[in-house]
Amino acid sequence: xxxxxxxxxxxxxxxxxxxxxxxxxxxxxxxxxxxxxxxxxxxxxxxxxxxxxxxxxxxxxxxxxxxxxxxxxxxxxxxxxxxxxxxxxxxxxxxxxxxxxxxxxxxxxxxxxxxxxxxxxxxxxxxxxxxxxxxxxxxxxxxxxxxxxxxxxxxxxxxxxxxxxxxxxxxxxxxxxxxxxxxxxxxxxxxxxxxxxxxxxxxxxxxxxxxxxxxxxxxxxxxxxxxxxxxxxxxxxxxxxxxxxxxxxxxxxxxxxxxxxxxxxxxxxxxxxxxxxxxxxxxxxxxxxxxxxxxxxxxxxxxxxxxxxxxxxxxxxxxxxxxxxxxxx
Numbered sequence: 001x002x003x004x005x006x007x008x009x010x011x012x013x014x015x016x017x018x019x020x021x022x023x024x025x026x027x028x029x030x031x032x033x034x035x036x037x038x039x040x041x042x043x044x045x046x047x048x049x050x051x052x053x054x055x056x057x058x059x060x061x062x063x064x065x066x067x068x069x070x071x072x073x074x075x076x077x078x079x080x081x082x083x084x085x086x087x088x089x090x091x092x093x094x095x096x097x098x099x100x101x102x103x104x105x106x107x108x109x110x111x112x113x114x115x116x117x118x119x120x121x122x123x124x125x126x127x128x129x130x131x132x133x134x135x136x137x138x139x140x141x142x143x144x145x146x147x148x149x150x151x152x153x154x155x156x157x158x159x160x161x162x163x164x165x166x167x168x169x170x171x172x173x174x175x176x177x178x179x180x181x182x183x184x185x186x187x188x189x190x191x192x193x194x195x196x197x198x199x200x201x202x203x204x205x206x207x208x209x210x211x212x213x214x215x216x217x218x219x220x221x222x223x224x225x226x227x228x229x230x231x232x233x234x235x236x237x238x239x240x241x242x243x244x245x246x247x248x249x250x251x252x253x254x255x256x257x258x259x260x261x262x263x264x265x266x267x268x269x270x271x272x273x274x275x276x277x278x279x280x281x282x283x284x285x286x287x288x289x290x291x292x293x294x295x296x297x298x299x300x301x302x303x304x305x306x307x308x309x310x311x312x313x314x315x316x317x318x319x320x321x322x323x324x325x326x327x328x329x
Contacts, residue, residue, distance in 0.1 A: 098131065110137070111180075261327050
């Protein structure tokens with residue numbers, strides 16, 4: 001089961017990271033100006049949201065081993081995910097579209113507040129049915145560690161598609177957005193939606209796992225040392241990964257004519273995940289003549305989630321929504 005708790009007051013993500021000495025030093029450099037990770041209404045919405053299990057008939061992977069969690073671990077960072085789930089946020093007035101949100105956390109935790117609940121509240125107000133993915137973390141003992149997150153992401157899209165009739169959206173209008181390491185997972189899903197990483201469990205697995213279009217927000221892309229994010233690579237691939245694994249899980253190397261349109265957002269001053277990651281994905285998409293849009297902000301750091309009001313990053317969700325409109329037809 002997933003280990004999680006929630007604070008009674010909102011704090012910027014940087015403050016949470018500063019309190020968590022066991023978490024990565026790179027993650028601790030998140031933007032000092034980042035908006036509050038979990039306003040009270042977002043936390044309340046998370047508590048109230050229904051939970052759907054991804055694998056009710058049993059997981060495709062084995063080997064889960066719970067990891068120690070210190071008393072100072074930020075309570076809105078979910079760890080020890082034994083059974084991955086979707087949190088469901090439904091709009092008052094559906095617009096016929098669904099969105100899969102994939103929070104980040106260096107593949108060490110899942111940041112369900114500013115990259116989950118905040119996104120859900122914004123996008124449900126626009127009419128989207130939003131599903132926030134709490135996915136398995138590859139460093140928590142799983143034997144097939146480099147495939148476990150993609151297994152969950154593929155299954156999530158298929159499950160969302162299977163629910164379209166009952167939840168009043170078009171199964172062809174399923175989108176995705178991912179942040180940081182969750183951006184890596186979203187990019188891996190965009191390029192590897194058809195990769196055979198698990199055996200079909202039921203009729204749901206006959207559905208496509210390809211999002212119609214995807215947003216990658218300050219994403220980790222490359223697993224090459226010195227380009228991507230060292231902690232994410234360590235958790236995903238383990239120590240001293242073989243070059244074949246590095247190549248396999250660097251999604252910029254797997255863009256094809258089937259890769260869905262991508263929307264990229266990155267702050268140039270990002271101290272944790274270098275801008276080069278988004279530039280690599282932009283170049284790969286352009287090389288394949290695939291639809292792509294990129295927004296590079298001069299400041300914003302890392303982990304700004306839904307954006308900082310009054311700052312340039314505060315505009316990205318409006319831009320994203322307009323971009324989806326342009327690809328919905």
